[in-house]
Amino acid sequence: MAEPLKNKIFQILEVQDDGHPLSKPVEYLLAGLILLSLVLVSLESVQSLNAKYDRGFMWAELVIMAIFSVEYVLRIWIAPLAQPALSPFRARLRYVLSFQGLIDLVAIAPTWVALFWGGTDLTWIRALRLLRILKLNHYSNAIDDLVAAIRSESSAFIAALYLLAICLFLSSTLIYLTESEAQQDAFASIPDAMWWSIITLTTVGYGDVSPITPIGKLLGALTAIMGVCTVALLTGIVANAFAKQVDRRKAIFEAEIKEALSDGIISQEEQRDLESLQSRYNISDDEFRAMVELLRQKH
Structure with missing residues (x-):
């Protein structure tokens, strides 16, 4: 049962073009959550709004962080399907250490740190959460195109x-x-x-x-x-x-x-x-x- 499920998740998360019927809706959902997260982080920096809607911001962040955490774990799990030439361990390690894997980790790590170390300065936590915008590279080749263009010249x-x-x-x-x-x-x-x-x-x-x-x-x-x-x-x-x-x-x-x-x-x-x-x-x-x-x- 695990292998069919893994293949289905791989089709949803990694094969957006001609994969599972849910691939596009999931892609739009995750991209929308990324943009929503950036808006919320920006609004949190407004002291009057943060004081008034502090709990709302907190719960919204926890929900978004939970979804991104599940996505991160699933991407580690299905990594061998994206790198069939490598052993499962090496394929997962390559994803974790890749640019996109590190960005996916940074997208959730600040909130986890804030949860377990309550005295942590929230200013830099918010700043790190803004790096979530780089997660959009999962759904757009813009950064890859820019790097490839510069590399060619x-x-x-x-x-x-x-x-x-x-x-x-x-x-x-x-x-x-x-x-x-x-x-x-x-x-x-x-x-x-x-x-x-x-x-x-x-x-x-x-x-x-x-x-x-x-x-x-x-x-x-x-x-x-x-x-x-x-x-x-x-x-x-x-x-x-x-x-x-x-x-x-x-x-x-x-x-x-x-x-x-x-x-x-x-x-x-x-x-x-x-x-x-x-x-x-x-x-x-x-x-x-x-x-x-x-x-x-x-x-």
Whole structure:
């Protein structure tokens, strides 16, 4: 009985695209609880609301934490099905030590700590609970897509960061040399000057610290221009990496459609595989149908 139940839970929690009929409702429920938890954590920080609805916040958190705890235990239990090549122990250990496993643990650990150690500072407990937003990675590939895009253009990205670091240290040193005598409090050291350089290079410009000498103002203008260029360069690299990744995914998806159409028809199993890949690659239904129709005409 345990194995069929384990397979069913695996289909619900891990195979959202073409798994168990409950997979989507459970996915929406857990994602909704994550968002609700974040809203409650934010509202708890309002002292007037926390004083008035303290028990309500507590019970809501306990219910959410209990559900996430059950989910965490179940994911450990079904981990061998996701990693069939590994032994059950190693598969479970890999999940527990994985990024997503650690996030799932952090999502419940703060509340458990607060329950067993009542004197614990609740401020950092609330702060850690905000990390639950990363649990949404179970249901969205956004973070994975970002990491993959940056990794694919890692050389260019590192070069741009290197250029940004040069601009940061150069502008910090020069502004310190030109402004330290005129503004000893604001530019008392190079690390102090780095604050001004960072907000200027990133085009934030709080205005709490600014150069007053003619040379300092000139350096400020040059730093702002360098900041626009370097930030635009980083943005362009990431945008280009995303575009390339989308093109690669479409090429892979198109190749899978061609393979499925090699015999002239798409079987039910091939259709399920394509729909699963479509969901994973975030390809719209209209785009999917258009690609199939176009390839059918070519075929």
